[in-house]
Amino acid sequence: MLSSLRLRILVVTLVVVALALVINVSVSYLTVQTHNEEQIGQQLDAVANGNARAIEEWTSARADMMEAARDPVMGDDPRTALIQLAESGGFLSAYIGRPDGSIMTSDGWDAPGDFDSTTRGWYRDAVERGETIISRPFVDAVSGQQVVSFATPVHKDGRLAGVIGGDVVIDDLIAEVAAIHPTPSSFAFLSVDGETLIAHPDAELTQQPLTVVSDGLTPEFIARLGRQDATWEPLRVDDRAKRLAVAPIDGTDWELGVVLDEDEATAGLRAILESSLITLVIIIAVTALLLSLWLKRTLAGLERARDALEDIASGEGDLTRRLPEQGRDEAAQIAAAFNRFVGKMEAVMVTIRQSSESVRVAATEISTGGQDLSRRTENAASSLQQTSASMEEITSTVEHTAESSRQANGLAESASVVARRGGEAVGKVVDTMQGIRDSSAQISEIVTLMDGIAFQTNLLALNASVEAARAGEDGRGFAVVAGEVRQLAGRSADAAKQIKGLIDTSSARTEEGAAQVRVAGETMEEIVQSVARVTDVLGEITAATGEQSDGIGQVNVAVSELDRMTQQNAALVEESTTAAEQLKDQADRLTEAVAGFTLSEQAQADSRQAMPRLA
Template identity: 75%
Template sequence: MFSSLRKRILIITLAVIALALVINATVSYLTVESHDRQQVAEQLGSIASGNAMAIEEWVAARTSMVEAARTPVQGDAPVTALIQLAESGGFLSTYLGKPDGSLTTSDGWVPPDDYDPRQRGWYLAATEQDATIVSPPYVDANSGRVVVTFATPVRRGGRLHGVIGGDVVIDKLIGQVNGIQPTPSSFAFLSRGGETLIAHPDAELTLEPLVRISEALTPAAVARLGDTRNDWLSVIVGGERKRLSVTPIAGTDWHLGVALDEAEATAGMQAILESSLMTLVIIIAITALLLGLWLKRTFAGLERARDALEDIASGEGDLTRRLPEQGRDEVAQIAAAFNRFVAKMHDVLLDVRDSSESVRIAATEIADGGQDLSRRTENAASSLQQTSASMEEITSTVEHTAESSRQANGLSESASQIARRGGEAVGQVVDTMQGIRDSAAQISEIVTVMDGIAFQTNLLALNASVEAARAGEQGRGFAVVAGEVRKLASRSAEAAKQIKGLIDTSSARTEEGAAQVRAAGETMEEIVQSVTRVTDVLGEITAATGEQSDGIGQVNVAVSELDRMTQQNAALVEESTTAAEQLKDQADRLAEAVAGFTLRERTSDAAHGEQPRLVERDGQSQPRPRLDYA
């Protein structure tokens, strides 16, 4: 998956962008969350303070009314004052308890005989505190409703005249507290002393311990929250987390608590987080699309370079192909470098192709020349065999002449006939010697041709060595073959020189024999003219015939040696031909390897034809010789 450079760049870039967006979203979220927490705390405190202020005003109004009734109840019509207090303050009933244990009520309620107001909680609390008090909520025995009692002491001349009390139904207050609902799942409650619930949305919890709501709502925790403004406590209520703010109610020991649902309070933050994640996904998707398209276009040059290199590496590369060089970036630089590399390889392979073609042509010429030389060597060997047979005939003729000369010494009476026969024999000897001289001349020409062949073979081997050196590693086999050919050519040239020396010696002696035969012919003519000199002439013929026999024996030895050298030359020519065939095969393999690449043709060669390659010879550049044995 990550083998592609484009994919790695795309993934790394997307990872960096995603990381940056996540970090930015995290910082933004934390910043907004901090402000949101502060804002929620302020909002929560504001809600609690506002509603607490309303409750405080309600309590203060009842307290003021009760305290305002102190003077009227001291007059002659305390009942009227109590009735006015009850009606104006919305009290369920008002009453006045006196130190003598009597009780006056606004509604005419007559207490039982055992009822003593001085023992009631409201009376005791008001007298002990000597101030207006608000009693704990309780259920009124007559109405069955939750009420609280406001009580204030009445003094006259410094002495206690009585205690005014008024029962107030707190249903509306409870409804007001239950109506505090900042969010659908939030609620408010009213407690006394951080211990007892006065108001709660769940009516069954009224007058129940505060810890019924949450174990964390201890008196100490409620007191701490009440002493700190805009502070809140995270509590679990009914399995849901709430943010609790508590505000004390002035003039009472009540506390108004507002429990804000944390999930609903942080809904905006959750929305911000979700929108940030959605924005992250959208930005990543758009970035991946745009960056992918840009990288695809940018890396198209690299992909073309890769495809071109794979094409070349597969052995079917087109070296005439060039990559477009657009722009000045690294991809354009790679394309330019690739074009320069391919151009250089193209020129090198052109040279290799031309060199392999030249080697192939030279090897073909060497092979053809070797085959022609082999045929000519075989012909020379056949001529040498014929020459050997002729020399045997000459030897037989000379022996016969010697025998005739010996018989001529004893048969002088038939000298004339023998002289004629001798003249005929001498004529034949002259013709034979002339044939020997012609054969020797032909052998000399053949040896000259062999020497030229050896020289041209050596020169071709030298050219093959030069071409093999240019071919480099591929031409090492050619260089070895060319060295062996040069050695064989040198040996052939040396043998040809030896053969030529022997043939020159044989020619000289044959010339000498021919001269002697001519002299013998002249002698035979003299014998015909003068029989009396037959004996002397025959003696000279016998001596000359002996020398001829020795010379012919040497010629036979030289011809045998020439035949052996010719056979060796034929074997060397076969080896040279085989080496040339191998060189041709190697040249064909090199040409086949180069043919695996597509190359353009040389314009100069197409327009002007191939120029002959030059080789160094005797310190000067000369055209490479071409073999032609036709």
């Protein structure tokens, strides 16, 4: 938006003009509004006070008539005085109430027998206040008209002689109040003590509470506004903004209120504002037209410069174009500056063309060299990768051999431990066999002892048999026992002989086993010594294999590091080649961009002479 300089100048100027006019209109409006408010307040106050004074004069005139009739009414012919009072004051009826309760009227009305004038409101109010009073409006029972009663006390010789009263029809007064219209929608009302309506344009509201006109019309509000001079208060009546001024009626409890319509009161002010706004729009429109024509003519030179720059920026980029330098204003200065700028741009383009061609040639050579270096680096990296793979295989084989040596060494150590355990077991067997042999010798001795015992037992049994035979029949039972003992001794001797033979055989075999165990122990000792020698040899092989594995690992690490560095070099070469390619592309783009400008023949000849030559 607002991309055109002319449009921006036009808009800014119109905004400034509009702002100035708005400020002027606002100041004028506020000034007129202040005066208008003062005039409206004065007018409202004048209407309220003027009509209030008229009503006050009307009531005052009748009150004066009532007071002037005191002496005539108290004379010899009171009825005639009452009739004259009624006719001169326009009273519907004039009368006098006496302290005894009787009443005399100007129209000859005969009061009922139970009538007591002292109980009437007009009588009591006049006596209590001691001055002329005006009663609240009421509807006359005979005529059906709105009337008010004037009453004044009469004293004679310092004592109350009666109260003179008169009823006055206030239809004319109501009509006068209803006729008060400062504006078509404005109106006035007459009320008593700020509570009850006496007069209103709507006759149906008579004798109604004042709040039926508006909820804000309370006795306190009316009393407060009545005490203020030349002022008004805002009010809402039937949802319309109003202004209310209240003027109390001196000598009465009445007050006159004038309600002024806000819209109608400020209609002139709105008309001034509307006319000012219309004038503002017309001035802005005329200013826009005249300023647009003047800017179009003034900025024609800038438009030519713009068109020339657009020709340079688009199409063939003709740098041979020049603008006419006519006049001394800013447009002519811009044209001169444009011509100087285009001349410098042409020189810069020639220099850029030469430099871009040089950069393109150098970038081509760098790219070619980088590609060759990249291929050679990739070949070296491939050879290093193969070497690294071979070293890894050798390392794996050596590690496998070292692992096998470690396992064989572990097995040899286990066999040596087992052989030692076997030697110890054989030694224990030898000891056991020796113990068995000793036990066999002891058993042989015991068997020999048993054999001797069996022999002695046999001899004893034989002696017993001999003695039994000698005894004859008495020793027969003993002979039988001795025979049984001899048989047992014989069996014991046979068993001892068999046991001795078995023991002798066992001892011989034990001797043979002990000899064989001793030979086995010697053999196990030789085996243990051989296994220990094998374990030592395998340990030496394992240590040597570990040292070979560590050396090959170091060689492998060095090859891997060399391979990593070669890979990094290859990556750097690739990046250099890519950068050279990008540089070549940028040089080509720069050449194409410069070729988009049309240069003069002299500049092109200079450019060709300065072109670098390829070897």
